[in-house]
Amino acid sequence: MFYDTVSYDHGLPHDPVKAIVAPRPIGWISTLDGQGRVNLAPYSFFNIFASRPPIVGFSSEGMKDSVAFIQESREFVCNLVTYDMRNEMNATSAPLPRGDSEFEHAGLEMEASRLVKSPRVKGVAAALECKLVSVQELTTFDGQPMDRYLVLGHVVGVYIDDRCIRDGRFDMTLARTIARCGYADYAVVDELFSITRPLGGG
Numbered sequence: 273m274f275y276d277t278v279s280y281d282h283g284l285p286h287d288p289v290k291a292i293v294a295p296r297p298i299g300w301i302s303t304l305d306g307q308g309r310v311n312l313a314p315y316s317f318f319n320i321f322a323s324r325p326p327i328v329g330f331s332s333e334g335m336k337d338s339v340a341f342i343q344e345s346r347e348f349v350c351n352l353v354t355y356d357m358r359n360e361m362n363a364t365s366a367p368l369p370r371g372d373s374e375f376e377h378a379g380l381e382m383e384a385s386r387l388v389k390s391p392r393v394k395g396v397a398a399a400l401e402c403k404l405v406s407v408q409e410l411t412t413f414d415g416q417p418m419d420r421y422l423v424l425g426h427v428v429g430v431y432i433d434d435r436c437i438r439d440g441r442f443d444m445t446l447a448r449t450i451a452r453c454g455y456a457d458y459a460v461v462d463e464l465f466s467i468t469r470p471l472g473g474g
């Protein structure tokens with residue numbers, strides 16, 4: 273089958289595109305606004321774009337609280353969601369009034385970060401403490417603004433739960449971080465395989 277994104281004539285009950293670009297890691301973004309109010313929400317349009325120094329980013333479909341808070345405080349934390357916190361993560365995606373704490377709403381505890389003021393979620397496998405690099409409104413190929421915002425952050429601190437390290441590596445089969453697939457589906461990695469890259473690569 274084939275469809276174009278003018279007609280969206282795919283004949284399927286749901287748009288399949290998010291199931292194609294999957295599985296996606298979930299950045300569970302904790303932020304503070306200028307008044308110190310806390311916010312927490314999951315974003316699966318989330319990834320790493322450079323490694324040293326690490327640059328990570330997420331995209332918001334509309335000007336959501338996470339982006340508005342980051343624009344005020346210029347920092348954020350990307351918590352990595354584990355399988356045992358999946359229901360709490362889902363609860364924090366509820367559209368609460370701006371300023372209401374999703375930590376409280378989902379029964380989660382905060383833990384202080386080291387290098388930014390935004391707290392991390394207590395109990396996560398890893399958390400990336402970020403300083404804001406940019407917030408960019410996405411456009412279509414012909415320059416139409418989309419009301420979609422790409423937030424890039426420079427990771428200044430990396431928290432890892434020591435229990436997730438085995439043989440000197442962050443082991444995601446121990447961490448059981450979850451990933452977003454299409455529809456209401458998620459994945460967790462139970463098994464890994466390795467391929468060694470050819471020599472001379474960057």
Ligand SMILES: Cc1cc2nc3c(=O)[nH]c(=O)nc-3n(C[C@H](O)[C@H](O)[C@H](O)COP(=O)(O)O)c2cc1C
Pocket residue numbers: 298311312313314315316317318331332333334336337338339361362364365366367368452
């Ligand atoms: C697993 C998961 C992934 C999500 N990913 C995104 C995303 O990448 N971009 C987005 O705009 N909303 C995403 N959402 C929806 C937001 O979490 C939701 O709109 C939330 O209320 C935004 O909160 P905020 O306004 O406090 O930032 C996702 C929801 C879930 C459950």
